Amino acid sequence: MPEHALHYPYSFPMRPRIGMPLCLDDRDQWRPGRKYLYIDQAYSKAVIKAGGDPRLLAMDSDPRDQVNEVEGLILPGGDDFQPFEPHRYQKSVAFNPISEKQLKFDQAILDAAQSREIPILGICYGAQLMALHQGGSLHYHLPEDLPGSQDHQLPERDGVHSIEIKPQTRLSEIVKQGEIDVNSLHHQGIASPGEGFRICAQARDGVIEAIESDNTPFQIGVQWHPERLLGPAGEGLLRALVSACESR
Secondary structure (H helix, E strand, O other): OOOOOOOOOOOOOOOOEEEEEOEEEOOOOOOOOOOEEEOOHHHHHHHHHOOOEEEEEOOOOOHHHHHOOOOEEEEOOOOEOOOOOHHHOOOOOOOOEOOHHHHHHHHHHHHHHHHHOOOEEEEOHHHHHHHHHOOOEEEOOHHHHOOOOOOOEOOOOOOEEEEEEOOOOHHHHHHOOOEEEEEOEOOOEEEEOOOOEEEEEEEOOOOEEEEEEOOOOOEEEEOOOHHHOOOHHHHHHHHHHHHHHHOO
16 A cells, blocks of 8 residues: 555444435426426435435336345335225315336335335335235325315425324334324325234324334334424434444
8 A cells, every 4th residue: 555545543334325216207297298207305315314325216227126225215205096996086186196107116116125124114105105015005085085084285384283103113112202293295095004014103083194014123104204304203213214224
């Protein structure tokens, strides 16, 4: 080694790489005649702040190969799931169905991540996808499927409500509180969590707010958006994801 070479007294630890599938616009929402891949910058900022290294996963590359290059996964928010019986809902309900290509890619990413047993955090659409992937079911429009439930699709500045965390769950270990305030930006929700998953948080009106795996170290889906929250429901949850990646 040359005499002038720099000597570092310690090595810099590698941040866990957190994969995040990009969203697809193939329906001319951004610009007619073009297809766009995008993601809210709040996700990458939140991952970096939590100690992780965000990696964007694009559907032009093999899902399994991409998952093999990360230590953890965030399934971000997205568009709506198409109801099986859309005629059941009032014509005034405006569904914005997820792209079929997007859905297939996200399912393949989730399947690859579960096969590798890496930590997974599903957010809003991502949590609903986790439930469906396990054979669970959804409420496709909460106001009609659960009459009497509170409005869960609120303006971001005002859309905060309390949820109850079930004891003796992984989520309760993370937030260390029995009740927390979360943001609320959804009109669809989880009806049943699916095989191998359990409910770990609910709103006071009974709407499921979070699910988690029964038997794997870290697979959690939440209806709120932790990338846009402070405190245990936001920064704390993302730090827990990064910590779970580091401890593998």
